[in-house]
Amino acid sequence: MKALPGTLLLLWVLALSACERREPDNIPVGLAPPQGLPVIPLPPDSPLTQARIELGRTLFMDRRLSHNNTLSCAMCHVPEQGFTSNELGTAIGLEGQTIRRNSPTVYNVAYVEQLFHDGREFSLENQAWGPLLAGNEMANPSIGYVIEKIRVLPEYAGRFEKAFGGRGPDVLTVGQALAAYQRTLVSGNSRFDRWHYGKEQNALNAEEQAGFRLFSGKAGCSACHVVGEKHALLSDNRFHNTGIGYANSMGLPKKHRVQLAPGVFVEVEDKALDSFEQPQPDVGRYEVTLDPADSWAYRTPSLRNVALTSPYMHDGSLPTLEEVIEFYDRGGIDNPQKNPLLKPLALSATEKRALAAFLKSLTGDNVQKLVTEARAAQPADTPPEKDPASTYRRSY
Numbered sequence: 001m002k003a004l005p006g007t008l009l010l011l012w013v014l015a016l017s018a019c020e021r022r023e024p025d026n027i028p029v030g031l032a033p034p035q036g037l038p039v040i041p042l043p044p045d046s047p048l049t050q051a052r053i054e055l056g057r058t059l060f061m062d063r064r065l066s067h068n069n070t071l072s073c074a075m076c077h078v079p080e081q082g083f084t085s086n087e088l089g090t091a092i093g094l095e096g097q098t099i100r101r102n103s104p105t106v107y108n109v110a111y112v113e114q115l116f117h118d119g120r121e122f123s124l125e126n127q128a129w130g131p132l133l134a135g136n137e138m139a140n141p142s143i144g145y146v147i148e149k150i151r152v153l154p155e156y157a158g159r160f161e162k163a164f165g166g167r168g169p170d171v172l173t174v175g176q177a178l179a180a181y182q183r184t185l186v187s188g189n190s191r192f193d194r195w196h197y198g199k200e201q202n203a204l205n206a207e208e209q210a211g212f213r214l215f216s217g218k219a220g221c222s223a224c225h226v227v228g229e230k231h232a233l234l235s236d237n238r239f240h241n242t243g244i245g246y247a248n249s250m251g252l253p254k255k256h257r258v259q260l261a262p263g264v265f266v267e268v269e270d271k272a273l274d275s276f277e278q279p280q281p282d283v284g285r286y287e288v289t290l291d292p293a294d295s296w297a298y299r300t301p302s303l304r305n306v307a308l309t310s311p312y313m314h315d316g317s318l319p320t321l322e323e324v325i326e327f328y329d330r331g332g333i334d335n336p337q338k339n340p341l342l343k344p345l346a347l348s349a350t351e352k353r354a355l356a357a358f359l360k361s362l363t364g365d366n367v368q369k370l371v372t373e374a375r376a377a378q379p380a381d382t383p384p385e386k387d388p389a390s391t392y393r394r395s396y
Ligand code: HEC
Pocket: 060, 065, 071, 072, 073, 074, 075, 076, 077, 091, 092, 093, 094, 099, 101, 102, 103, 104, 105, 106, 109, 112, 114, 115, 116, 117, 118, 124, 127, 128, 131, 132, 136, 137, 138, 178, 182
């Protein structure tokens, strides 16, 4: 029996050399989940290979994927800021246009079944075209325009063909490359995982342990931010009305945090902003299902890496975890469709601190590695010499 692994290895090597045309970069790779996370779902028709992952990473970092060559995916999903934007409640797109929602993190996005805050998209392959084409995000005029641009940029010469068996950039391969990279942004083995699943007794201190007991007990958080027996996605991948969206739509008074200079914030009442910013309507999940029962429901986000991904909620309206806890302690914001699980909790100051301490123990052990890899893939931002639309010639 002892010889078996060696024999298997030999067979594997022979099998590899048999398919000579398969370069190592192109062999589908598996991805072992870190402690605390389940098997990573990988669609069979969009396998992970080293070549695709690296290509997707370059695309994700490339500012030239926007119409005017200024805005990359990574400028809203900033690697150093938890792959979200810590300084913006709601995202800002091409030429300063406002977007009505907060950039969610793309850490652990491989596990998200229905993408976007309202769950309107189902695969990462398709999702990528949302921001590429949205007029207020990367604002490209068409799918073909993006493809032509990638075709003329020297950094991509031959890379798609190598990663996709001779197939160049097209609507499918661009989506697949970006999806492959994003599926590798899995982050677990946090101190919480080491304590809860790895049984390392000292990985959490007493306050953090008390916080977890509240989270899964008195405070009722794990009803939606699920902690399973073997792993914890910290989301049920479902949609709930907590009242945040309702408060926005009904114009309940809300304070905005406005940044005057880097790191300098002031709190401003809604009314003061009305003169230059009209709130954009947002009915959440209702917009996808057209079922009135889904009004102002948003997907439960995972809480992994939540210490890195402020500000919080689909509209970024809660700047700190302490404010999120105050929000839940009040029982959310009342409205006819509020989820009945949300009730005033009457947490003491000590309990609130413990809950926050627990949430801060959910940071994965590989975040620095993922940030470094992303930055190392940053391509130059020399724009194409000619507008891609003017270089296009039909080739058949
Ligand atoms: C202008 C800022 C901006 C840019 C640029 C941008 N995004 Fe996003 N991204 C957002 C916002 C805002 C949302 C949430 C939108 C919503 O829910 O309606 C989002 C959502 C997502 C999601 C869904 C995550 C989830 O948990 O549901 C993924 C994946 C994603 N973006 C990847 C990308 C990729 C890939 C690119 C580049 C091709 C990109 N984004 C470019 C702001 C941006």
